[in-house]
Amino acid sequence: MTSRTEGERSRVLIGELAQHAGETVSIAGWVDVRRDQGKLIFFDFRDRTGIVQGVVLPARTEDEAQIALMETAKEVRNEYVVQVEGIVNKRPEKNVQADKQNGDIELEIKNIEVLNPAETLPFDISTDTSGIDESVRLKYRYLDLRSERLQKNMRMRSEFIQKCREFLFSNDFTEIETPLFTESTPEGSRDFVVPSRLNPGKFYALPQSPQQYKQLLMTAGFERYFQTARALRDEDLRGDRGFEHTQIDLEMSFVQMEEVMEMVEAMITKTVESMGLTIKEKPFPRISYKDAMEKYGADKFDLRTEEEKAQGILAYAWVVNFPFFEKTDEGGWTFTHNPFSMPIPEHVEWLMKGEHIEDILTTQYDLVCNGYESGGGSIRAHRPEILEATYKVMGYTEEQTQASVGHMLEAFKYGTPPHGGIALGVERNLMNLTGESYLREVQAFPMTRGGQTAVMNAPKPLAEKQLKELGIEIVKKPEGQQ
Numbered sequence: 001m002t003s004r005t006e007g008e009r010s011r012v013l014i015g016e017l018a019q020h021a022g023e024t025v026s027i028a029g030w031v032d033v034r035r036d037q038g039k040l041i042f043f044d045f046r047d048r049t050g051i052v053q054g055v056v057l058p059a060r061t062e063d064e065a066q067i068a069l070m071e072t073a074k075e076v077r078n079e080y081v082v083q084v085e086g087i088v089n090k091r092p093e094k095n096v097q098a099d100k101q102n103g104d105i106e107l108e109i110k111n112i113e114v115l116n117p118a119e120t121l122p123f124d125i126s127t128d129t130s131g132i133d134e135s136v137r138l139k140y141r142y143l144d145l146r147s148e149r150l151q152k153n154m155r156m157r158s159e160f161i162q163k164c165r166e167f168l169f170s171n172d173f174t175e176i177e178t179p180l181f182t183e184s185t186p187e188g189s190r191d192f193v194v195p196s197r198l199n200p201g202k203f204y205a206l207p208q209s210p211q212q213y214k215q216l217l218m219t220a221g222f223e224r225y226f227q228t229a230r231a232l233r234d235e236d237l238r239g240d241r242g243f244e245h246t247q248i249d250l251e252m253s254f255v256q257m258e259e260v261m262e263m264v265e266a267m268i269t270k271t272v273e274s275m276g277l278t279i280k281e282k283p284f285p286r287i288s289y290k291d292a293m294e295k296y297g298a299d300k301f302d303l304r305t306e307e308e309k310a311q312g313i314l315a316y317a318w319v320v321n322f323p324f325f326e327k328t329d330e331g332g333w334t335f336t337h338n339p340f341s342m343p344i345p346e347h348v349e350w351l352m353k354g355e356h357i358e359d360i361l362t363t364q365y366d367l368v369c370n371g372y373e374s375g376g377g378s379i380r381a382h383r384p385e386i387l388e389a390t391y392k393v394m395g396y397t398e399e400q401t402q403a404s405v406g407h408m409l410e411a412f413k414y415g416t417p418p419h420g421g422i423a424l425g426v427e428r429n430l431m432n433l434t435g436e437s438y439l440r441e442v443q444a445f446p447m448t449r450g451g452q453t454a455v456m457n458a459p460k461p462l463a464e465k466q467l468k469e470l471g472i473e474i475v476k477k478p479e480g481q482q
């Protein structure tokens, strides 16, 4: 065993130092700040559990070890990675900072071992970094992530997912992953596609959501499924929208709208309240799409007062009774939310007969919070003739419907239970929990607004050899053409 391993084993976490008053301990972490006062040198050390102040006391002329320590202390700079040995002293009453973590103790430093020095960082991470140029922040995202705000955001994200997961496990859900390589479908947003080397000229699509797979898992008899799924959509980027986002995606068999909504409401309530947040109104108020449009002019709205906004209160609401279809620019019909949805029971007959299309309401339920759509789902059409009728309304011929969702129609023939589900956007939820206005503040490695990856250099051209292998030729667009 090396001494480093031993050192690690004896390492005390900064958050636990207060329990070691009077003892000599070893801590490891980063130099948060160094304050050189000439005779005394103060440090703040940081690890994942917090911050503690340390001090190097003046050396007497004959004390060689202390003189050497003072020299090291003078060389050490912010963000150096160090292992520090010292005595945990209680601070004198007058120096106690009651409002600060470890404000009543101080580490009297006896030894500093530099595990790795650090160059001066390209930007200051000791304050809020949101004002710093985005491309610089993302180029050095691993440094940006060291800042207190982003540490907090990422830890809250982890806690949110953990708590939702625990809730779902305790309610008998099974966590199942679905493929990333899948089939391009004509609905929804633009797909990201991946060329197939083994099948030149053919492409996979990356999933916009696990929608079809989770329904097939209901056919497969799992009854309660969930996963934290990545959804990939080639959309124009906005503050609350990226190419990739994470969903807590779930599906349940033998349920009506009410049961899915109740399950999700219980999960959200338990999760956010156990994280110390307050919900404005419980049970979550419900409003029809029509009333929401009349009252708020939108299907996402903010129910908080100015004061509640300042207090970080969460105002959830359900929006229901959405129209199933809307007119396309060409004068046909398309779905508003999800082609796999079931109309409300009273309107199934209209759909089957292709009548009153504009009046057909869907079983869609959207969860709104503080002005964002934080989730959405529906009860699904689990019988083939209902899904076929939806595609017919949208102007698909039988062959086109088969080509698009034939595999779903086939699956529905073999005993698919009634089912429904929802997907909650992890980032949108975290934006509300943290009070952030941009999706990238709650993602570890987001993209720039121009679609450039953080730290790494994508997208970039492929080498000639790779293109050849994939059977792809790049056609240069004529000058000036978009």
Ligand code: ASP
Pocket: 208, 209, 210, 211, 231, 250, 338, 376, 377, 378, 421, 422, 423
């Ligand atoms: N697949 C839908 C979405 O990603 C959610 C759902 O209906 O479950 O928005």
